[in-house]
Amino acid sequence: MSGHQFTRERGGGMEGWIEERLDKVLATTGWSDMNGGAWIENILTRTSDHSTLFLNINATTLHRGRGSRGFRFKMAWLHDEGCRDVVETVWQDGMTEGLLNYQQHCGSRLMRWGGEHFHKFGDRMKQLQKKQEVLRDRRDQVALAEFQRLEGLLCQLEA
Structure with missing residues:
Protein backbone atom coordinates (compact mmCIF):
# COMPACT_ATOMS: atom_id res chain seq x y z
CA MET A 1 0.00 0.00 0.00
CA SER A 2 1.26 3.45 -0.83
CA GLY A 3 0.11 6.74 0.67
CA HIS A 4 -0.77 7.66 4.24
CA GLN A 5 -0.44 4.83 6.77
CA PHE A 6 -3.81 5.44 8.49
CA THR A 7 -7.22 4.92 6.86
CA ARG A 8 -9.52 6.72 9.32
CA GLU A 9 -9.25 9.86 11.37
CA ARG A 10 -11.42 11.66 13.87
CA GLY A 11 -11.03 15.25 14.96
CA GLY A 12 -8.46 16.19 12.32
CA GLY A 13 -6.50 19.24 13.35
CA MET A 14 -8.03 19.25 16.83
CA GLU A 15 -6.51 18.45 20.20
CA GLY A 16 -8.09 14.96 20.38
CA TRP A 17 -7.05 14.01 16.84
CA ILE A 18 -7.07 10.22 16.40
CA GLU A 19 -5.80 8.26 13.38
CA GLU A 20 -6.44 4.53 12.97
CA ARG A 21 -5.83 1.69 10.52
CA LEU A 22 -9.38 0.38 10.12
CA ASP A 23 -9.90 -0.24 6.42
CA LYS A 24 -8.05 -3.18 4.93
CA VAL A 25 -7.68 -5.11 1.68
CA LEU A 26 -7.87 -8.89 1.55
CA ALA A 27 -6.73 -11.13 -1.31
CA THR A 28 -6.19 -14.87 -1.67
CA THR A 29 -2.82 -16.26 -2.68
CA GLY A 30 -4.29 -17.38 -6.01
CA TRP A 31 -5.64 -13.92 -6.78
CA SER A 32 -2.31 -12.33 -5.79
CA ASP A 33 -0.44 -14.74 -8.08
CA MET A 34 -2.70 -13.80 -11.02
CA ASN A 35 -2.41 -10.06 -10.29
CA GLY A 36 1.24 -9.75 -9.30
CA GLY A 37 1.50 -6.08 -10.25
CA ALA A 38 -1.54 -5.03 -8.20
CA TRP A 39 -1.12 -2.44 -5.47
CA ILE A 40 -3.27 -0.32 -3.17
CA GLU A 41 -3.12 3.44 -2.88
CA ASN A 42 -4.48 5.08 0.26
CA ILE A 43 -5.97 8.38 -0.91
CA LEU A 44 -6.80 10.91 1.80
CA THR A 45 -10.25 12.42 1.36
CA ARG A 46 -11.38 15.77 2.65
CA THR A 47 -15.10 15.01 2.90
CA SER A 48 -14.99 11.76 4.90
CA ASP A 49 -13.25 10.48 7.99
CA HIS A 50 -12.23 7.38 6.00
CA SER A 51 -9.67 7.54 3.22
CA THR A 52 -10.28 5.93 -0.16
CA LEU A 53 -8.47 2.69 -0.91
CA PHE A 54 -7.79 2.42 -4.64
CA LEU A 55 -6.95 -1.04 -5.99
CA ASN A 56 -4.85 -0.82 -9.14
CA ILE A 57 -4.68 -4.12 -10.99
CA ASN A 58 -3.47 -2.56 -14.24
CA ALA A 59 -0.01 -1.48 -13.11
CA THR A 60 1.28 -1.24 -16.68
CA THR A 61 -0.78 1.88 -17.49
CA LEU A 62 -0.55 3.67 -14.16
CA HIS A 63 2.82 4.33 -12.57
CA ARG A 64 3.70 4.73 -8.91
CA GLY A 65 6.07 7.40 -7.71
CA ARG A 66 7.63 9.87 -10.13
CA GLY A 67 6.68 10.05 -13.77
CA SER A 68 3.32 9.97 -15.47
CA ARG A 69 0.22 9.56 -13.39
CA GLY A 70 -3.04 7.90 -14.33
Missing part, protein backbone atom coordinates in the same frame (compact mmCIF):
# COMPACT_ATOMS: atom_id res chain seq x y z
CA PHE A 71 -6.23 9.74 -15.07
CA ARG A 72 -8.01 11.34 -12.13
CA PHE A 73 -11.20 13.26 -12.78
CA LYS A 74 -11.36 16.62 -11.03
CA MET A 75 -14.80 17.66 -9.79
CA ALA A 76 -13.90 21.32 -10.42
CA TRP A 77 -14.01 20.52 -14.13
CA LEU A 78 -17.79 20.11 -13.92
CA HIS A 79 -18.11 23.84 -13.25
CA ASP A 80 -16.54 24.69 -16.61
CA GLU A 81 -18.42 24.23 -19.89
CA GLY A 82 -15.15 23.29 -21.55
CA CYS A 83 -15.24 19.90 -19.81
CA ARG A 84 -18.51 18.99 -21.53
CA ASP A 85 -17.09 20.12 -24.88
CA VAL A 86 -14.03 17.86 -24.46
CA VAL A 87 -16.14 14.82 -23.56
CA GLU A 88 -18.63 15.40 -26.40
CA THR A 89 -15.84 15.88 -28.94
CA VAL A 90 -14.05 12.70 -27.87
CA TRP A 91 -17.35 10.80 -27.82
CA GLN A 92 -18.04 11.79 -31.42
CA ASP A 93 -14.46 11.01 -32.53
CA GLY A 94 -13.77 7.73 -30.74
CA MET A 95 -16.83 5.49 -30.55
CA THR A 96 -15.74 3.16 -33.36
CA GLU A 97 -12.76 1.98 -31.27
CA GLY A 98 -14.77 0.56 -28.37
CA LEU A 99 -15.65 1.83 -24.93
CA LEU A 100 -12.30 1.09 -23.23
CA ASN A 101 -10.32 2.95 -25.90
CA TYR A 102 -12.83 5.79 -25.77
CA GLN A 103 -12.46 6.01 -21.99
CA GLN A 104 -8.65 6.11 -22.17
CA HIS A 105 -8.71 8.69 -24.97
CA CYS A 106 -11.25 10.81 -23.09
CA GLY A 107 -9.16 10.63 -19.90
CA SER A 108 -5.99 11.78 -21.65
CA ARG A 109 -7.83 14.63 -23.40
CA LEU A 110 -9.43 15.74 -20.13
CA MET A 111 -6.06 15.63 -18.35
CA ARG A 112 -4.51 17.77 -21.07
CA TRP A 113 -7.45 20.21 -21.05
CA GLY A 114 -7.68 20.30 -17.25
CA GLY A 115 -3.95 20.83 -16.86
CA GLU A 116 -4.09 23.84 -19.12
CA HIS A 117 -7.17 25.40 -17.47
CA PHE A 118 -6.75 24.50 -13.82
CA HIS A 119 -2.97 24.13 -13.43
CA LYS A 120 -2.43 27.00 -10.99
CA PHE A 121 -5.55 26.08 -9.01
CA GLY A 122 -4.33 22.50 -8.62
CA ASP A 123 -0.81 23.60 -7.72
CA ARG A 124 -2.12 25.82 -4.93
CA MET A 125 -4.22 22.97 -3.52
CA LYS A 126 -1.23 20.59 -3.68
CA GLN A 127 0.94 23.10 -1.83
CA LEU A 128 -1.62 23.44 0.94
CA GLN A 129 -2.11 19.67 1.17
CA LYS A 130 1.66 19.11 1.42
CA LYS A 131 1.84 21.62 4.27
CA GLN A 132 -1.00 19.79 5.99
CA GLU A 133 0.77 16.44 5.49
CA VAL A 134 3.84 17.76 7.33
CA LEU A 135 1.61 18.70 10.28
CA ARG A 136 -0.24 15.35 10.47
CA ASP A 137 2.13 13.80 13.01
CA ARG A 138 2.21 16.83 15.31
CA ARG A 139 -0.31 17.47 18.08
CA ASP A 140 0.99 20.73 19.60
CA GLN A 141 -1.32 23.77 19.64
CA VAL A 142 0.63 25.69 16.99
CA ALA A 143 0.55 22.77 14.55
CA LEU A 144 -3.16 22.11 15.16
CA ALA A 145 -4.02 25.78 14.59
CA GLU A 146 -1.98 25.84 11.38
CA PHE A 147 -3.66 22.60 10.20
CA GLN A 148 -7.08 24.22 10.76
CA ARG A 149 -6.01 27.41 8.94
CA LEU A 150 -4.85 25.34 5.95
CA GLU A 151 -8.11 23.36 6.08
CA GLY A 152 -10.04 26.63 5.81
CA LEU A 153 -8.00 27.71 2.79
CA LEU A 154 -8.56 24.33 1.11
CA CYS A 155 -12.32 24.60 1.74
CA GLN A 156 -12.32 28.04 0.11
CA LEU A 157 -10.49 26.71 -2.93
CA GLU A 158 -12.85 23.76 -3.21
CA ALA A 159 -15.90 26.04 -3.05
Whole structure:
Protein backbone atom coordinates (compact mmCIF):
# COMPACT_ATOMS: atom_id res chain seq x y z
CA MET A 1 0.00 0.00 0.00
CA SER A 2 1.26 3.45 -0.83
CA GLY A 3 0.11 6.74 0.67
CA HIS A 4 -0.77 7.66 4.24
CA GLN A 5 -0.44 4.83 6.77
CA PHE A 6 -3.81 5.44 8.49
CA THR A 7 -7.22 4.92 6.86
CA ARG A 8 -9.52 6.72 9.32
CA GLU A 9 -9.25 9.86 11.37
CA ARG A 10 -11.42 11.66 13.87
CA GLY A 11 -11.03 15.25 14.96
CA GLY A 12 -8.46 16.19 12.32
CA GLY A 13 -6.50 19.24 13.35
CA MET A 14 -8.03 19.25 16.83
CA GLU A 15 -6.51 18.45 20.20
CA GLY A 16 -8.09 14.96 20.38
CA TRP A 17 -7.05 14.01 16.84
CA ILE A 18 -7.07 10.22 16.40
CA GLU A 19 -5.80 8.26 13.38
CA GLU A 20 -6.44 4.53 12.97
CA ARG A 21 -5.83 1.69 10.52
CA LEU A 22 -9.38 0.38 10.12
CA ASP A 23 -9.90 -0.24 6.42
CA LYS A 24 -8.05 -3.18 4.93
CA VAL A 25 -7.68 -5.11 1.68
CA LEU A 26 -7.87 -8.89 1.55
CA ALA A 27 -6.73 -11.13 -1.31
CA THR A 28 -6.19 -14.87 -1.67
CA THR A 29 -2.82 -16.26 -2.68
CA GLY A 30 -4.29 -17.38 -6.01
CA TRP A 31 -5.64 -13.92 -6.78
CA SER A 32 -2.31 -12.33 -5.79
CA ASP A 33 -0.44 -14.74 -8.08
CA MET A 34 -2.70 -13.80 -11.02
CA ASN A 35 -2.41 -10.06 -10.29
CA GLY A 36 1.24 -9.75 -9.30
CA GLY A 37 1.50 -6.08 -10.25
CA ALA A 38 -1.54 -5.03 -8.20
CA TRP A 39 -1.12 -2.44 -5.47
CA ILE A 40 -3.27 -0.32 -3.17
CA GLU A 41 -3.12 3.44 -2.88
CA ASN A 42 -4.48 5.08 0.26
CA ILE A 43 -5.97 8.38 -0.91
CA LEU A 44 -6.80 10.91 1.80
CA THR A 45 -10.25 12.42 1.36
CA ARG A 46 -11.38 15.77 2.65
CA THR A 47 -15.10 15.01 2.90
CA SER A 48 -14.99 11.76 4.90
CA ASP A 49 -13.25 10.48 7.99
CA HIS A 50 -12.23 7.38 6.00
CA SER A 51 -9.67 7.54 3.22
CA THR A 52 -10.28 5.93 -0.16
CA LEU A 53 -8.47 2.69 -0.91
CA PHE A 54 -7.79 2.42 -4.64
CA LEU A 55 -6.95 -1.04 -5.99
CA ASN A 56 -4.85 -0.82 -9.14
CA ILE A 57 -4.68 -4.12 -10.99
CA ASN A 58 -3.47 -2.56 -14.24
CA ALA A 59 -0.01 -1.48 -13.11
CA THR A 60 1.28 -1.24 -16.68
CA THR A 61 -0.78 1.88 -17.49
CA LEU A 62 -0.55 3.67 -14.16
CA HIS A 63 2.82 4.33 -12.57
CA ARG A 64 3.70 4.73 -8.91
CA GLY A 65 6.07 7.40 -7.71
CA ARG A 66 7.63 9.87 -10.13
CA GLY A 67 6.68 10.05 -13.77
CA SER A 68 3.32 9.97 -15.47
CA ARG A 69 0.22 9.56 -13.39
CA GLY A 70 -3.04 7.90 -14.33
CA PHE A 71 -6.23 9.74 -15.07
CA ARG A 72 -8.01 11.34 -12.13
CA PHE A 73 -11.20 13.26 -12.78
CA LYS A 74 -11.36 16.62 -11.03
CA MET A 75 -14.80 17.66 -9.79
CA ALA A 76 -13.90 21.32 -10.42
CA TRP A 77 -14.01 20.52 -14.13
CA LEU A 78 -17.79 20.11 -13.92
CA HIS A 79 -18.11 23.84 -13.25
CA ASP A 80 -16.54 24.69 -16.61
CA GLU A 81 -18.42 24.23 -19.89
CA GLY A 82 -15.15 23.29 -21.55
CA CYS A 83 -15.24 19.90 -19.81
CA ARG A 84 -18.51 18.99 -21.53
CA ASP A 85 -17.09 20.12 -24.88
CA VAL A 86 -14.03 17.86 -24.46
CA VAL A 87 -16.14 14.82 -23.56
CA GLU A 88 -18.63 15.40 -26.40
CA THR A 89 -15.84 15.88 -28.94
CA VAL A 90 -14.05 12.70 -27.87
CA TRP A 91 -17.35 10.80 -27.82
CA GLN A 92 -18.04 11.79 -31.42
CA ASP A 93 -14.46 11.01 -32.53
CA GLY A 94 -13.77 7.73 -30.74
CA MET A 95 -16.83 5.49 -30.55
CA THR A 96 -15.74 3.16 -33.36
CA GLU A 97 -12.76 1.98 -31.27
CA GLY A 98 -14.77 0.56 -28.37
CA LEU A 99 -15.65 1.83 -24.93
CA LEU A 100 -12.30 1.09 -23.23
CA ASN A 101 -10.32 2.95 -25.90
CA TYR A 102 -12.83 5.79 -25.77
CA GLN A 103 -12.46 6.01 -21.99
CA GLN A 104 -8.65 6.11 -22.17
CA HIS A 105 -8.71 8.69 -24.97
CA CYS A 106 -11.25 10.81 -23.09
CA GLY A 107 -9.16 10.63 -19.90
CA SER A 108 -5.99 11.78 -21.65
CA ARG A 109 -7.83 14.63 -23.40
CA LEU A 110 -9.43 15.74 -20.13
CA MET A 111 -6.06 15.63 -18.35
CA ARG A 112 -4.51 17.77 -21.07
CA TRP A 113 -7.45 20.21 -21.05
CA GLY A 114 -7.68 20.30 -17.25
CA GLY A 115 -3.95 20.83 -16.86
CA GLU A 116 -4.09 23.84 -19.12
CA HIS A 117 -7.17 25.40 -17.47
CA PHE A 118 -6.75 24.50 -13.82
CA HIS A 119 -2.97 24.13 -13.43
CA LYS A 120 -2.43 27.00 -10.99
CA PHE A 121 -5.55 26.08 -9.01
CA GLY A 122 -4.33 22.50 -8.62
CA ASP A 123 -0.81 23.60 -7.72
CA ARG A 124 -2.12 25.82 -4.93
CA MET A 125 -4.22 22.97 -3.52
CA LYS A 126 -1.23 20.59 -3.68
CA GLN A 127 0.94 23.10 -1.83
CA LEU A 128 -1.62 23.44 0.94
CA GLN A 129 -2.11 19.67 1.17
CA LYS A 130 1.66 19.11 1.42
CA LYS A 131 1.84 21.62 4.27
CA GLN A 132 -1.00 19.79 5.99
CA GLU A 133 0.77 16.44 5.49
CA VAL A 134 3.84 17.76 7.33
CA LEU A 135 1.61 18.70 10.28
CA ARG A 136 -0.24 15.35 10.47
CA ASP A 137 2.13 13.80 13.01
CA ARG A 138 2.21 16.83 15.31
CA ARG A 139 -0.31 17.47 18.08
CA ASP A 140 0.99 20.73 19.60
CA GLN A 141 -1.32 23.77 19.64
CA VAL A 142 0.63 25.69 16.99
CA ALA A 143 0.55 22.77 14.55
CA LEU A 144 -3.16 22.11 15.16
CA ALA A 145 -4.02 25.78 14.59
CA GLU A 146 -1.98 25.84 11.38
CA PHE A 147 -3.66 22.60 10.20
CA GLN A 148 -7.08 24.22 10.76
CA ARG A 149 -6.01 27.41 8.94
CA LEU A 150 -4.85 25.34 5.95
CA GLU A 151 -8.11 23.36 6.08
CA GLY A 152 -10.04 26.63 5.81
CA LEU A 153 -8.00 27.71 2.79
CA LEU A 154 -8.56 24.33 1.11
CA CYS A 155 -12.32 24.60 1.74
CA GLN A 156 -12.32 28.04 0.11
CA LEU A 157 -10.49 26.71 -2.93
CA GLU A 158 -12.85 23.76 -3.21
CA ALA A 159 -15.90 26.04 -3.05
